[in-house]
Amino acid sequence: MTDTNLQGAADSFISHLVELRDRLVKASIGIALVCAGLFAWPGPSAIYDILAQPMIASLPVGAKMIATGVISPFLVPMKVTLLVAFMLALPWVLYQAWAFVAPGLYTHEKRLVAPLVISSSLLFMSGVAFCYFFVFGRVFKFINEFAPTSITVAPDIENYLDFIMSMCLAFGMTFEVPIVVVVLVRMGLVPLEKLKAIRSYVIVGAFVIAAIVTPPDVVSQFSLAIPMCLLYELGLLVAPIFVKATQAPDEIVD
Template structure:
């Protein structure tokens, strides 16, 4: 009977550890989702998500559901997405716990702040999209629409739009984290990033034009924060680099 090689045993142990971390992350999401199901409930959660759209419609107007099970399925999808966002710190912690054993002590000092900041920035991006962008975008669309058109959005189309916009803004708010990682890994220097600043600004507006509706309000609402967060990353990156240097690298 042959025994597995040391490398094979290590690989299998890593797979088992990864499985356990994924299970724990999934349990966290399920528990949060169950809590949201109890309070405030899927229907109430969807009503909250729909508030910016309802506020832009004529008084008394509502959205419509064209699918037979859409009134049930769409609120459930929204609840699951909200549960994932709220459980994101726990999910990222499980990711950190998986990679932490292979990191040096000075590298671990970088990972923990990145996990916290990534979660906070993603949630901030989603909140910024909901509280600031949606109201202005829907108001702009409502005012632009001809009076001969009755605006009655379908709830599934609205959900797709909201989720794509929230994902775009959540990902955009991760720009400082991306800058810090690039600088810390030595792939690019802060000086070089400052040199390409004009291209970054143009790129921010190009990305905003692609991922947002074709209106100037939402494009500027995404491009300007992206630029500001890039500048924030340039300020924070040197601090992270100094704080996570190996002892022999410290001058």
């Protein structure tokens, strides 16, 4: 390779690094603006109150959560606000990622990536919403009703934050099952018929995963395993349509 080619490759690499830096800065600015808006209204305390509502509703009348750390009443609402800001700014963050990789893609590849980016973000947020609106209330009610009367249920806010973050992440990732199925089929890694044939194993695996990542109660385990199975079936239905819509010209056979 000549010196000219080496210089050209180095310049190209540096230009890509500069572009990546600019996209990361723009994504960070978007998150910061959303976070600033949330600090202005409704504020970290109100956001945490909304997030804590499923637990508060399941506690005895007048009961509240506790803070055992000195700075926990300040730090935990801040963490929650940053998390919510990131989720609200996720479309902007994904757009920046898309804008960075799009110039190097073929037309059929753009038809492949864009729907995956959009659908994966929507599915993840749908999983988080399902966990918050449907699962939390039932899980907390079951746990608190199971507790002996000699115990005063007063959850610590840091432990509560860790729990809901892990649960929301588990449900958000679970709702990505159709994307995984579509990618496996589209990339030719696993044939569609093979995925249909192992359906029974997937059902067993779904319940095993649910038993590992959720609390040891039937409600939360079924709430995770059943949607996982249904979303797997959705992926099997959507995969052939997606593959046909994103084929390159030389892949289409008459």
